[in-house]
Amino acid sequence: MSKILVTGASGVLGKKTLQRLLDRRPASDLVGLVRDPAKAQDLAELGVEPRTGDYLDPESLRKAFVGIDKLMLVPTHAFTDRRTAHANVIDAAVGAGVQHVVYAPIIRDEGSTFSMKEITAEDEFTQAKLAASGLAYTLAEHPPFLDVITPYMGADPYENGVRVPAGDGRFAAASRDDLAAAQAAILTEEGHEGKTYRLTGGPSVSFAEMAEILSAIHGSAVPYVPVSDEEYLDAMRTVGFPDFAVEFVLTWVRGMNAGEWEAKGKDLETLIGHSPTTTAEFLRAEYATR
Numbered sequence: 001m002s003k004i005l006v007t008g009a010s011g012v013l014g015k016k017t018l019q020r021l022l023d024r025r026p027a028s029d030l031v032g033l034v035r036d037p038a039k040a041q042d043l044a045e046l047g048v049e050p051r052t053g054d055y056l057d058p059e060s061l062r063k064a065f066v067g068i069d070k071l072m073l074v075p076t077h078a079f080t081d082r083r084t085a086h087a088n089v090i091d092a093a094v095g096a097g098v099q100h101v102v103y104a105p106i107i108r109d110e111g112s113t114f115s116m117k118e119i120t121a122e123d124e125f126t127q128a129k130l131a132a133s134g135l136a137y138t139l140a141e142h143p144p145f146l147d148v149i150t151p152y153m154g155a156d157p158y159e160n161g162v163r164v165p166a167g168d169g170r171f172a173a174a175s176r177d178d179l180a181a182a183q184a185a186i187l188t189e190e191g192h193e194g195k196t197y198r199l200t201g202g203p204s205v206s207f208a209e210m211a212e213i214l215s216a217i218h219g220s221a222v223p224y225v226p227v228s229d230e231e232y233l234d235a236m237r238t239v240g241f242p243d244f245a246v247e248f249v250l251t252w253v254r255g256m257n258a259g260e261w262e263a264k265g266k267d268l269e270t271l272i273g274h275s276p277t278t279t280a281e282f283l284r285a286e287y288a289t290r
Contacts, residue, residue, distance in 0.1 A: 002069035002099075004187050005031040007089060009050065010039035013104075014074045016180035017187075018048055024188045033064055055085035061092035068093075070100045070187050075126075078118035079244060086126040090133050100136045100193055102186050103127070104179075107141040107198055107261055114260050116251050136193040138186050143200045143261040144252060146173035146282050152253055153210065154232075155239045158218055158290060162211040163235060165250070166226035167257020170204035174268055175277045182271040201276045202263040207256070213280050217287050 004021060008014035009032025021030050027047025034040045040050040053064035055076050065071065071093055076085045086103075093101055105123035106116065115121070130137045154163035182199050186192045205213070211224035227235070229250060236246040255261065268276050 003029055003031060003067050004070045004072070005033055005051070005065065005068045006072040006074065007033040007053075007055075008074035008076070009043060009048075010034045010036065011074065013176050013180060014072075015040075015043065016176055017072055017074070017183045018043055020177075020180045020184035021187065022046060022048070024184055031064075031068065033061075055088055056081065058088045058092060061088055062095055065092050065096035065098055068096060068098050071098050071102070072183055072187060073101055073103045073126075075104060075123075078248065082118070082122040083125050086122070087129055090126075090129050090135070093135060094133055098135065100138070101130060102138045102140055102183060102192075103130060104140045104142050104183070107143050107200065109260070112260065114255055114258060116248075116255070118248065138192045138194070139196040140179070140183055140186060141196060141198050142174070142179060144171060144173040144256065145179075146175045146201060146277060146279060147177075149173055149279075150283075150286060151236075151239050151241070152249060153207070154235050157211070157214055157222055158287070161223035161225040162207055162214065163225045163227050163232070164207045164253055165229055165232050165257065167254070168206055168208065169257045169259030169262070170206045170209075171256040171259065171261040172200035172202045172204040172263035173261070173279060174199055174201035175282065178268060178272055178276040182268055185271045197267040197271065198265055199268040199271075200261060200263040200265075201268060201278065202266075203278065204259075204263045205279045207253075210279065210283065213283050214287060217284055 006014050006017050030048045032040050032043050032048050032050050033053045035054050037050045044050050051064040053060040208224040211222050214222040233246045236249050
């Protein structure tokens with residue numbers, strides 16, 4: 001059996017991908033790349049091999065990728081040197097003889113003028129680097145994560161309403177568990193090389209429609225309250241986002257309001273073999289007992 005390595009194995013998406021891979025492959029086929037093996041002890045207990053490597057330490061990556069056939073490149077965090085980090089991973093994969101790389105950029109329609117600082121240019125750089133590398137690769141394009149979307153609505157929407165900048169665009173967020181399952185499918189099945197998958201959830205919703213969903217869950221009206229950008233930034237600081245991240249969150253909301261991640265096609269459903277978790281299902285589970 002071929003060896004599969006997932007980078008960022010101590011992070012949420014990397015760890016979930018390895019957990020989903022365990023449904024498809026024996027643990028002996030799986031490797032998780034971590035900077036600190038102590039943070040992957042739970043995976044090691046399941047039989048997944050932790051290998052130590054740092055995106056910014058090329059030699060550590062070359063050692064970690066020895067014997068690896070397929071590699072999942074989980075993007076490193078924004079506000080870091082993502083270009084260097086991703087380039088190092090790709091160069092090390094080439095040097096180690098990796099056969100297939102899966103990368104997860106953020107969805108962006110061809111011709112879109114929407115751009116996210118710390119994300120869009122770095123994704124474009126990484127895709128160009130992969131295209132020039134000679135590696136077989138697959139793009140598993142992500143929408144916003146469904147399971148981190150609740151803070152975007154502001155603190156306590158039952159009490160305060162859904163308070164976001166105005167916009168009527170719809171978006172199709174997807175849970176990280178569903179995205180991990182799709183990535184596991186790509187890494188273990190044949191025929192995905194050279195393809196791009198748009199992993200939107202569905203159905204698409206607007207923030208106003210999220211308020212309607214919460215109203216049905218709560219049994220009383222949860223208003224949709226458009227606010228100014230300045231008020232929204234202050235609110236994000238109140239719910240705990242650090243100053244360097246509040247503009248980043250606002251950019252996500254602007255993209256959602258513009259319909260940047262509206263559902264198109266059923267790539268996610270096809271890859272995971274069932275309908276992905278919907279926004280309504282997620283909110284029902286998240287808010288039913290509040």
